[in-house]
Structures are given as structure tokens and as C-alpha cells.
Amino acid sequence: MNTAIDLPDRELDDLLPLIAAGDRIAFGKLYDLTSNKLFAVVRCVLKKPELAEEALQEAFMKIWQRSVSYERGSVRPMAWLAAIARNQAIDTKRRFAERLSSSTVELDQAAAVSVLPQAELAMELTRLRKCLSILPADRQDMVLLAYYQGWSREELAAQYNKPSTTIKTLLRRSLALLKECLDGNS
Amino acid sequence: MAIPEELEELAAEYALGSLPPDEHLEAEALMQKDPLFSLQVKAWERRLIPLVLALEPVEPPARIRGAVMKAITGDSFDSATVIKLERRASNWRWATIGASAIAASLAAFIFLHTPANPVNGQRYVAVLQAEGPGPAFLASIDLVNGNISVRTMGAPPQPGKSYELWAVGGGRDKPQSLGVIDASLKIPASKLGQLDASKMRDTVFAVSLEPEGGSPTSQPTGPVMFTGKLVPTE
Numbered sequence: 001m002n003t004a005i006d007l008p009d010r011e012l013d014d015l016l017p018l019i020a021a022g023d024r025i026a027f028g029k030l031y032d033l034t035s036n037k038l039f040a041v042v043r044c045v046l047k048k049p050e051l052a053e054e055a056l057q058e059a060f061m062k063i064w065q066r067s068v069s070y071e072r073g074s075v076r077p078m079a080w081l082a083a084i085a086r087n088q089a090i091d092t093k094r095r096f097a098e099r100l101s102s103s104t105v106e107l108d109q110a111a112a113v114s115v116l117p118q119a120e121l122a123m124e125l126t127r128l129r130k131c132l133s134i135l136p137a138d139r140q141d142m143v144l145l146a147y148y149q150g151w152s153r154e155e156l157a158a159q160y161n162k163p164s165t166t167i168k169t170l171l172r173r174s175l176a177l178l179k180e181c182l183d184g185n186s
Numbered sequence: 187m188a189i190p191e192e193l194e195e196l197a198a199e200y201a202l203g204s205l206p207p208d209e210h211l212e213a214e215a216l217m218q219k220d221p222l223f224s225l226q227v228k229a230w231e232r233r234l235i236p237l238v239l240a241l242e243p244v245e246p247p248a249r250i251r252g253a254v255m256k257a258i259t260g261d262s263f264d265s266a267t268v269i270k271l272e273r274r275a276s277n278w279r280w281a282t283i284g285a286s287a288i289a290a291s292l293a294a295f296i297f298l299h300t301p302a303n304p305v306n307g308q309r310y311v312a313v314l315q316a317e318g319p320g321p322a323f324l325a326s327i328d329l330v331n332g333n334i335s336v337r338t339m340g341a342p343p344q345p346g347k348s349y350e351l352w353a354v355g356g357g358r359d360k361p362q363s364l365g366v367i368d369a370s371l372k373i374p375a376s377k378l379g380q381l382d383a384s385k386m387r388d389t390v391f392a393v394s395l396e397p398e399g400g401s402p403t404s405q406p407t408g409p410v411m412f413t414g415k416l417v418p419t420e
Contacts (some may be wrong), residue, residue: 036243
């Protein structure tokens with residue numbers, strides 16, 4: 001889907017106000033432009049296909065319902081959409097209380113993200129990865145597991161055999177370092 | 187939670203997705219009422235988004251598109267959809283009401299959103315539904331911000347007619363107009379001032395079909411199309 005690779009931010013920015021006004025054709029276009037990316041997002045969090053599909057469907061219902069609150073320019077549209085999809089996936093996951101399983105495999109998947117051939121994106125991603133690399137390896141994994149797979153502090157605590165208060169501290173320190181690195185390099 | 191550093195950390199973890207459920211809800215409530223916090227969350231989403239955008243796209247099954255499109259046009263709403271709405275947040279609950287003074291034959295599904303923040307939890311959601319095709323309107327009633335917003339979920343447009351929202355019962359001797367649901371699906375916030383929170387428990391919300399611009403009298407003149415009721419969980 002080349003359209004999604006090209007990150008059609010401007011097109012999405014044009015579609016969202018129409019969707020907010022109830023334009024279903026615009027909504028269909030938005031679905032076509034973003035569903036494969038958003039499906040990738042929810043599939044990271046939800047391994048079970050039926051849950052991932054349900055989450056995707058509910059995410060699009062939320063996008064339809066919340067389009068009125070989208071503020072053009074305040075956030076990149078794909079970031080806004082992806083955040084809805086991720087939060088939906090995390091909600092769905094919690095609801096079904098998926099058990100921790102085959103975490104090593106999941107970890108590998110989280111670490112081995114395939115970079116898309118889009119110059120600007122690749123640059124942003126390169127910078128983010130560079131900044132991530134200043135963190136100790138286990139902290140990098142924690143951040144990626146939380147972000148990609150929606151692991152909560154509790155799940156990370158179980159995986160890393162540390163109290164969840166320690167996980168909280170580690171995550172927050174890691175994020176502060178990440179922010180310093182990213183914002184300092186902009 | 188008033189310390190700026192803590193808010194920043196909360197925003198970061200919220201964007202990361204690692205918050206436990208209670209703090210996740212707290213962050214969502216803050217997003218609504220604290221513009222600075224909301225900006226912090228957005229800044230974090232922007233920082234992390236390259237990770238998500240870099241994911242290899244995965245084509246979802248084609249039937250999902252059909253399901254989504256049907257759901258928003260409302261012609262395939264069924265009880266499963268309603269149940270999903272209920273399941274979407276476990277702290278919503280739904281109830282059906284039987285006979286009501288205005289719509290004995292209409293089934294209504296009612297949702298109450300349990301306040302995420304108990305201090306100002308004055309948000310209500312009502313799904314207004316007719317018997318047949320499923321939810322028609324979703325009304326969000328926010329007593330704190332003074333907003334009623336209505337989203338159409340399948341109510342068909344009626345050329346030359348207007349939908350009008352009414353509050354019925356709850357100590358009122360006759361239906362109280364909350365306004366015409368206009369193209370932007372907003373009800374003037376001033377109307378809400380007339381709603382008494384203590385009467386919400388027994389208030390039925392109804393939508394009637396009126397001449398364009400709303401009822402010429404102060405009472406419903408057209409058929410009551412949809413009803414829904416807010417039921418407190420406490």
C-alpha cells in the first residue's frame with residue numbers, strides 16, 4: 001500500500017473535517033489510506049487475529065466518533081489515528097486479559113522493526129533509534145515492549161522480575177533521557 | 187499530581203502505554219480538562235510515532251471495511267453492536283427500560299459513563315435507539331463543561347424535517363426541549379443549564395421528528411423516534 005507509506009498527512013488533514021461533518025465517503029477514503037497501518041499497530045498489541053480485527057473495527061468507530069475533536073495542526077494526523085488504534089488495542093487486550101506468552105519471540109519482533117523506504121520517516125526513525133540506543137539494552141526492550149506490545153508496568157515487572165515501582169522508575173528515567181536526546185537534536 | 191515534572195512523566199507513560207488502568211483513566215480525564223497536559227501527551231506521541239509509522243503495513247481482512255462502513259451508516263446495527271458498545275468500557279452499564287410514558291413500544295439502551303474522575307464525574311452518555319435498526323443517536327451530556335453533543339449513528343436524514351431532543355420525566359410535568367439537532371449535531375450549551383443533575387436519574391431523553399427548525403409549539407408535535415435514559419450506577 002504505497003499510499004500509507006507516503007504518509008498522506010495532508011490528505012488525512014483534509015479528510016478529517018469532512019468526517020467530523022458526517023461524510024461517510026471521506027471516512028471510507030481514510031479507512032483505505034490508513035487501515036493497513038493501523039492494523040499493523042493493533043496486531044503488535046494483540047496476537048490473536050480475532051481480537052486484532054475487533055480492535056481495528058472499534059478503533060475506526062472511535063475515529064468516526066472523535067473526528068470532531070481532531071485539531072488540525074496540533075498533531076500529525078497519523079499520530080492521532082495511531083494513538084487511537086493503540087489505545088483501543090490496549091483496552092481490548094486488558095479486557096481479555098491476554099496472558100504473557102512467548103515473550104522472547106514478541107521481544108524479537110519488537111526489536112526488529114522493518115524500516116520503510118521513506119526518507120523523512122527513515123530519518124526520524126534513525127534519530128529515535130539512536131536515542132534509544134543510549135539506554136541500557138533492557139531499558140530499550142522495556143520501552144519497546146510497552147510501546148509496541150502495550151505491556152503494562154505489571155507485565156514488565158513479571159517479565160523482568162522487578163517490582164512494578166522499580167519498572168515505573170526505570171521507564172520514567174528512560175523516557176526523560178529519550179526526550180533530552182530527541183529534543184536536543186532537533 | 188500538581189507537580190509539573192510528575193505531569194510530564196504521566197504524559198510520557200500514557201503515550202508509551204504502560205500505565206496501570208487507574209492511572210490510565212486519570213490521564214484520560216486530565217487530557218480532557220488540562221490543555222497543557224494534553225499538549226504534553228501530544229508531544230510524546232509525536233516523539234514516539236516514528237516507531238509506529240515504521241511498521242510494515244498489514245492488510246486487514248476485507249470484511250472489516252464492510253463492517254465498519256455499515257456500522258457508521260447504521261443499517262446493520264444489531265444487538266451485538268450494542269453489546270460491544272457496552273463492553274467497550276467495562277464501567278459502562280446498560281439497561282433496558284420498558285414502558286415509558288412517551289414510548290411504550292420503543293426499546294431503549296442506556297449507558298451511563300461512570301466518572302473517570304469522581305470529583306467532577308458529570309458526564310453521561312445516552313444511546314438513543316428505536317426498536318428496529320439499532321442506535322440512532324449517541325448523546326453525550328457533560329454537566330461540567332455544559333455541553334450536549336449528539337452524534338448520529340444511523341438516524342436517516344429527513345429532508346424538510348428536523349430532529350429535536352427532549353428531556354422527559356424526572357419531575358417535569360411536560361417534555362422540555364433541549365433543542366434542535368442541527369447539522370453540526372450540537373445542542374446549545376445554554377440549554378444544559380436548565381437540566382438539573384439530581385433529576386437525571388429519572389429523565390428520559392427522546393428525539394422527535396419535527397418540522398424544519400423544530401417544534402412550532404414548545405411541545406413535541408411529531409412522532410417520537412428514539413428514546414434513551416440515563417441510569418446512575420450508584
